[in-house]
Amino acid sequence: MYDEEVPVLIVGAGPVGLSSAVFLGGHGVRTLVVEKRSDTSMLPRAPGLQARTMELFRAAGLGREIRALEIGDSHPFFEGGILRVNTFAEIADAEVLEAPSLDGPAISPERVMGCGQDRYEVVLAEKAKESGGDVRFFTRLRSIEQDDDGVTATVEDIRTGGTTTIRAKYLIGADGAGSTVRGLLGVSRSGRGTVFNALSIYFHAPELEEILADRPFILCYATAGGTMTGLSRLHGRDPWLAAPVYHPERGETPEDFTDERCVEIVRTASGRPDMHVEIMAKVPWEGSQLVAERFRTGRVFLAGDAAHVHPPAGGFGANTGIHDAHNLAWKLAATLNGWAGPGLLDTYHDERHAVGAAMAEQAMVRNRIRHGHASAEVRAQMVDDIIITLGYRYTSRSVVADGPKPVLKAPLELAGEPGTRAPHVWLARDGERLSTIDLFWDSFVLLTGTEDTAWHEAASRLAGRTAVPLRVVRIGAGGECEPVDADWAAAYGVSPRGAVLVRPDAFVAWRAGADLPEPEKALEDVLSRVAGAADPLVVDPVVVDPLSDPVSDPVSVEPAVDSAAAAR
Numbered sequence: 001m002y003d004e005e006v007p008v009l010i011v012g013a014g015p016v017g018l019s020s021a022v023f024l025g026g027h028g029v030r031t032l033v034v035e036k037r038s039d040t041s042m043l044p045r046a047p048g049l050q051a052r053t054m055e056l057f058r059a060a061g062l063g064r065e066i067r068a069l070e071i072g073d074s075h076p077f078f079e080g081g082i083l084r085v086n087t088f089a090e091i092a093d094a095e096v097l098e099a100p101s102l103d104g105p106a107i108s109p110e111r112v113m114g115c116g117q118d119r120y121e122v123v124l125a126e127k128a129k130e131s132g133g134d135v136r137f138f139t140r141l142r143s144i145e146q147d148d149d150g151v152t153a154t155v156e157d158i159r160t161g162g163t164t165t166i167r168a169k170y171l172i173g174a175d176g177a178g179s180t181v182r183g184l185l186g187v188s189r190s191g192r193g194t195v196f197n198a199l200s201i202y203f204h205a206p207e208l209e210e211i212l213a214d215r216p217f218i219l220c221y222a223t224a225g226g227t228m229t230g231l232s233r234l235h236g237r238d239p240w241l242a243a244p245v246y247h248p249e250r251g252e253t254p255e256d257f258t259d260e261r262c263v264e265i266v267r268t269a270s271g272r273p274d275m276h277v278e279i280m281a282k283v284p285w286e287g288s289q290l291v292a293e294r295f296r297t298g299r300v301f302l303a304g305d306a307a308h309v310h311p312p313a314g315g316f317g318a319n320t321g322i323h324d325a326h327n328l329a330w331k332l333a334a335t336l337n338g339w340a341g342p343g344l345l346d347t348y349h350d351e352r353h354a355v356g357a358a359m360a361e362q363a364m365v366r367n368r369i370r371h372g373h374a375s376a377e378v379r380a381q382m383v384d385d386i387i388i389t390l391g392y393r394y395t396s397r398s399v400v401a402d403g404p405k406p407v408l409k410a411p412l413e414l415a416g417e418p419g420t421r422a423p424h425v426w427l428a429r430d431g432e433r434l435s436t437i438d439l440f441w442d443s444f445v446l447l448t449g450t451e452d453t454a455w456h457e458a459a460s461r462l463a464g465r466t467a468v469p470l471r472v473v474r475i476g477a478g479g480e481c482e483p484v485d486a487d488w489a490a491a492y493g494v495s496p497r498g499a500v501l502v503r504p505d506a507f508v509a510w511r512a513g514a515d516l517p518e519p520e521k522a523l524e525d526v527l528s529r530v531a532g533a534a535d536p537l538v539v540d541p542v543v544v545d546p547l548s549d550p551v552s553d554p555v556s557v558e559p560a561v562d563s564a565a566a567a568r
């Protein structure tokens with residue numbers, strides 16, 4: 001009846017689709033990725049990889065391979081911030097529009113890096129194949145049908161016109177802003193729509209490095225000639241990438257931008273009318289803000305630009321999509337491996353829709369600032385990048401907390417609160433230096449101290465009789481790990497006799513500030529809940545985070561941003 005069967009079919013082989021395959025493969029789940037393009041990207045798009053993204057690649061076992069793609073040390077470019085000039089030749093007098101905080105040794109074991117997706121997609125594709133995945137290019141999705149047991153998709157070989165019927169347990173639509181998957185599902189989107197149009201111009205210009213005089217920056221906008229042109233240097237400088245804005249409402253089209261006109265735009269922005277410029281490629285695109293109404297429809301999920309698209313200001317697009325993929329992967333693996341409750345997959349939408357909407361709002365705030373349309377009220381809404389990339393919070397039934405919290409909250413707080421990414425603390429284990437972040441991947445982990453054995457014994461007994469994978473890691477003298485330069489319990493907001501349950505994605509699910517009566521029963525109830533029990537448990541106050549007042553079950557919330565004030 002079906003030509004092929006696979007646990008998970010992924011549509012789209014960009015950063016999000018390939019990351020989905022890598023993360024699922026790391027959990028032992030076989031995938032098939034189909035992509036209408038002929039190969040991985042040939043252009044250095046999405047060049048800024050956040051510290052959180054690097055943490056995910058690190059956990060998946062390819063952090064060193066991705067880091068090896070960095071050209072020199074790209075970190076100073078990030079420290080240079082976002083600039084605005086009349087021409088690039090006047091870089092010494094640049095106005096600093098944004099100086100974002102992006103990482104730090106006390107916050108993450110990783111740091112941001114610059115690398116175009118033309119390089120890191122190759123590594124992701126190879127890793128996906130090594131993990132048992134199949135990546136097929138020249139393959140277009142034609143149809144989707146789903147029932148209670150799975151999804152049936154028809155795909156077409158673009159070269160031959162032949163079709164193949166594929167049966168999958170689940171399908172991930174990671175096929176970009178114009179998602180075929182989203183269209184076939186009939187999922188609507190809301191937001192401001194297109195806010196500007198731009199053309200990415202990839203070009204060679206050897207003199208440009210001399211003009212820039214080694215000034216580091218993430219992005220620099222030139223306003224000469226009446227056209228705002230952004231210059232990126234995170235991916236390297238051969239080719240360079242410039243992106244002038246154009247105006248369809250004035251009758252301008254991408255076809256108007258001949259190679260000759262693009263050369264003149266680059267020269268005008270550079271302030272060198274005789275500079276040698278060789279155009280390599282031109283790609284029109286829209287700066288839009290739209291978020292899908294739902295990220296899950298039955299057995300089909302949307303991730304990345306298929307789920308949420310926003311202006312590139314902040315560089316949140318590919319990174320947020322990769323984070324979508326990671327959140328979804330462990331939950332799909334848990335379901336396919338038989339230990340997740342039926343409610344776990346619902347938390348993908350609950351958690352990532354709120355985050356996607358928050359990212360879209362923040363991208364719009366930055367877009368208005370950079371394009372000169374920001375009032376003081378809009379500027380006040382901007383949250384520092386490090387909060388957006390590492391400090392976002394989840395509210396769902398897979399987190400036992402004291403009620404909904406804003407997705408983005410200033411200042412940055414990574415102190416072990418349920419729903420936040422677990423704090424980074426350096427540890428020593430058998431002579432090896434590792435981060436607490438390195439402890440989390442394929443199971444729930446209960447962190448405890450070594451002063452009291454109650455939590456360790458309770459977790460050990462529970463692990464022996466539950467299908468939910470659970471490991472206990474004791475930190476301290478005589479434990480599996482010892483802290484190197486910080487008190488782990490203080491970092492996680494508990495006493496030395498407390499315990500913290502961390503999910504496979506390194507987000508804190510629950511914590512107990514101290515020892516509790518009947519620790520095994522408390523842990524069993526919590527583990528059942530966060531693994532997606534069919535009916536949310538009525539959590540006794542002693543089980544809820546003792547550092548806060550317990551309330552009823554949390555519900556998903558939208559970001560605490562005044563969208564009307566940010567709208568244009």
